[in-house]
Amino acid sequence: xxxxxxxxxxxxxxxxxxxxxxxxxxxxxxxxxxxxxxxxxxxxxxxxxxxxxxxxxxxxxxxxxxxxxxxxxxxxx
Numbered sequence: 511x512x513x514x515x516x517x518x519x520x521x522x523x524x525x526x527x528x529x530x531x532x533x534x535x536x537x538x539x540x541x542x543x544x545x546x547x548x549x550x551x552x553x554x555x556x557x558x559x560x561x562x563x564x565x566x567x568x569x570x571x572x573x574x575x576x577x578x579x580x581x582x583x584x585x586x587x
């Protein structure tokens with residue numbers, strides 16, 4: 511049986527993408543909801559863009575954990 515070990519976290523760890531890549535850490539994006547739209551944290555909306563938009567929002571953004579299926583997809587790689 512061939513068994514592999516990997517470190518997997520979600521994007522709320524705030525691990526810089528360059529560091530995650532250098533260390534081989536897989537990062538599963540959390541969900542960020544703002545102004546009626548859902549974004550994958552760090553993939554569809556950068557931190558810079560998030561903070562740029564924040565002052566103009568009519569309501570606070572919300573977050574949600576990645577789905578179990580999102581983690582499963584990474585585990586199966």
